[in-house]
Amino acid sequence: MNAFAYRPLAGVVLLACSAPALACADIDCSPPLTLQLQAEQCGLTGLPFLSPDNDTRITLALLAGEQGLATLATVSDQAGKTTPLAVPFAVSDLAPPEPVVDSTDWLTQATALGVNPAVLQAAQQRAEGWLEGRCALNRPAAASAFLQALPQAGLSAEEARALAEARLVLLGQCQADGLPDYAALPASPAAAPYRDYLLAARAFYLGDFSEAQTRFAALSQQGNAWPQQTALYMLARVAINAAQANALDEYGFFDPGKVDALQASEAAQALDRYLAAYPQGQYAASARGLYRRVHWLAGDGEQLTADYQQALAAPQDMTLWNEIDLKLLSDGKGSGDPRLLLVQDLRRLRPHAEYETRWQPLTAEELATQQAALTPAAWFDYLQWAQRYYVARDYAAVAAIAPLSAGQSLDLLTFSRQMLRGMALMATQQWTPAEAHWQQLAAAKPDALQQQLIELAQALTLERAGKVAQLFAADSPVTRPALRDLLLRFSAPAPLLRQVAQNGQLPTELRNTALFTLLYKDLLHGQYRDFVTDRALLQPALGSTPFDLAPFSQGAHSEEGYACPALADSVATLARQPTAQARNCLGEFIYRQGWDLSPLGSKPEASLLGGAADPFAGAAQGRLALYRQVIADAKAPQEERSYALYRAVNCFATSGYNHCGSEEIPKEERKRWFLTLKKQYAQSPWAQQQKYYW
Structure with a gap:
């Protein structure tokens, strides 16, 4: 067998969470854009400062990075290609890629030893399967060491081939799943040690x-x-x-x-x-x-x-940090080491569920008893400030932390302390001082990860201060596309969307997002007159990434027997004098585009970037609101009203929940829609098609 790195226990994968559940998490979603992460949002992810909300392994990673014992600036894939680490980042971003065994090595070895191609192909397939615990040792690397030893063992060609095939038959197998019995292995003096090894390895994998x-x-x-x-x-x-x-x-x-x-x-x-x-x-x-x-x-x-x-x-790397999390931090051990005590204390400053009784919030009094154990003393000082912010919520006190001195470098503790100060200014809604604070940090030569976090802090501050437009100016402090994109979708007023859509100095993707958001919200917020003029901003140069703008130029359309004029004509009618057909046709457009679920995505929570109140004029409404306006119009033509009833009833198919808007409609009212359709408009094709209501 080859040299084996230390591995977690059977049944415990690399990114498994230690108990309690809030020690870590690895949920498959994008880390939320905020300065305070919570497990229920997307698992515990990571920010490049000593945040209690960080996964404990990320705290260990930050401390290692500060000592020059780990590199956190990039993420490497199996091919060795590196990409910048994005803030916030997931725990899995820090995990080293699964080692890639050069298949040409062991395949070449096996071929040189005369191994049957069918045996080799079957071994290759098993090598790619899922194995864990001791079974995970039975990989090509282990087989390769065995194959490499055979040519130096003084074996005949036939003995070497037979032993090589026997090892490859074992490859990727474990426990009782088809393990070979090795009843007929070569037994010459030269072959005996390799035969005995195979018999011992078989017993090991069998358990x-x-x-x-x-x-x-x-x-x-x-x-x-x-x-x-x-x-x-x-x-x-x-x-x-x-x-x-x-x-x-x-x-x-x-x-x-x-x-x-x-x-x-x-x-x-x-x-x-x-x-x-x-x-x-x-x-x-x-x-x-x-x-x-x-x-x-x-x-x-x-x-x-x-x-x-x-x-x-x-x-x-993560292999060690995961070990520590599982073996020491999960049950509160390891506090004899100042570094591990710091990690444990930070964990206790984050919110925990009521049932997590072993992780009671760290009080100022208990922290004071640890002063001698926490060395260097700066760790104790930082924990005091963090306790005031996260547990006592004494934001006024934390906002009084001394600002960065001229020429002071942003080491991990200094940066972490200044992050607390800026967050406290934001918590007390001191937007102007907070803006100045982040600008000072940005000018202090932060590293790549710190720079990303500062940009996120600036974006959050300016969004909350109602200054989103500054983030798209030529001298914007924020340039990360992911931050600007989110603000365009959920926090930009119509005038800013128009400016961005027409600003040729900005990336095409941002301009595309701005125009799509503008036209989409014009329709959803009932700003029909604006839509008529905003359509003039459509141009081929804006492309179709990330949004396809072509639907806004849709011509006359007929489907399921219901005909509509071009979208622009329907909206122009709504802008002048709304008709039942124009309302139905806008609803039809939304339905055919699949926009019952917003193409912009879900609006972030209030604590996240993009979570501020939407400044776009008018209340957003789904297509059910359009149908209800037609249903309420007793003078609406028969074809239009019957179609609106048909579509409104089907907004609740088949679950009984509204998927055409946010309105909660009582079942009795939905029943009246159905009965009206079946009785008053019995001859309409919509009444004949409709058999149920929900």
């Missing part, structure tokens, strides 16, 4: 740890280099898995009371023996990491904390 331990122990006494070293290492792996075998239930949940202490002790001794024999061996790094697993299984919190203190002094 027969007693047999695996016996076979690997015997193999570790032989003099053949690769099988002996691998067997000595695997004895530790076997003991670890045996120790935890009864402590994991079928869902992967761990019960420390069911750990086999003798096996845990044997695992520690096996690691000692391996490193004594091979201090620079093929598996030395993995073996040193496995001590953490052994100390965790043994319940030795003090030694485990020491292990992680040592690991945190070296370069690190």
Whole structure:
């Protein structure tokens, strides 16, 4: 087998949340654009300052980045391509990409050994399947080490081929799923160690740890280099898995009371023996990491904390942070280390559900008792300010934090403290001082992540202050497209949308969004006269990204037997003297475009960017409001009124909930619509088609 990195327990994936649930979260949605993240919005995501709302692993990542032990500015994919990290970011953005094993290596090795192509193809397919726990070790990297050793083993070509095929038949298989029985493996003196290795590995993956331990122990006494070293290492792996075998239930949940202490002790001794024999061996790094697993299984919190203190002094990534979150932070251990105490305290400053009794809010009095334990002293000072902001909500006191001094650098603690000050100014609606504060930070040479967060803070401040137009000026402090796009959709008044749509200095995508939003809201907010003039802004240069503007030029249309003139004609009629047909046809347009659910997306919550009150004139209304106006018009032509009744009834199909607007219509009224359609307009095609109401 190849050298194995330390892995989480079976049933625990890399981004699994530790208990309690609010310790972390990995929900598949975009992180919300706000300075205060909450788990119910999109899981706990990340901001580049010491925020209690950050996932605990992100706090560890920030501390590592401050020490130069981790890089957080970019996200890497499997191909090694990096892209800038966007703020806010998800925990998964910090996870290293799954290691990509160069398939040409093991495939080339197998081909050179004469492996049957059918065996090779089947192994490739299994290699791409889902495996976890000890089964996750049975990957191409492990097989490759075995294949690489065969040519140096003094085997005949036929023996090497047979052993290589036997290893590839095992690849990707685990437990009782089709494991080979290895009844006819080569048994010559040269082949025997590799045969014995395969039999031991089969027992290990099958879960027969007693047999695996016996076979690997015997193999570790032989003099053949690769099988002996691998067997000595695997004895530790076997003991670890045996120790935890009864402590994991079928869902992967761990019960420390069911750990086999003798096996845990044997695992520690096996690691000692391996490193004594091979201090620079093929598996030395993995073996040193496995001590953490052994100390965790043994319940030795003090030694485990020491292990992680040592690991945190070296370069690190999400694998380590996830371990710490699962093994120490989930049950409150690790507070003997100042850095981990800081992480735990920050977690306790965020809101927790009532049932999360172990995570009571950190009081100022309890924090005071930790002053000596929190070193450097600046950590204690920062936690005091954070406690005042997040728990005591003494915003006036936090707003009095001293502003940034001239020439002062934005290290993590300084930046975090200044973030609290700016947020406190916003919380007390001191918009002008807050604006000046963010401008000062922006001029203090922030790093890439800090710059993004400052832009978000500036966007939120100017939006709340009613100064959205400043964000689209030539000297705008905000240039991130994601922030401007959201403001156009939900916080821009009509005059600003017109200005942006016509501003050739702005990106085409922003101009496209502005014009689409303007025309869409003209229709939805009943600004029909504006729509007539705003249509003149349509031009091919605005393209179709991110929105298709072509529908606003729709010509005459007929569907399901109901004919409508061009959209522009219907809206012009609504602007002059509304008719039943014009109302129905606008409703038909909205229906055919699929705009019952807003193409702009859902308006953000009040605490998020884009969540301020929509300044667009007029109240927004869905197409049901148009139908109801026609239904209420007793003088409306038969064809128009029957069609409006038909569409209104179907606004509630099939759930009984309105999907054509926000109105809540009593079932009795919907029944009257249905009966009116069936009785007064029985000969209409709409009455004949309609069989139900909801």
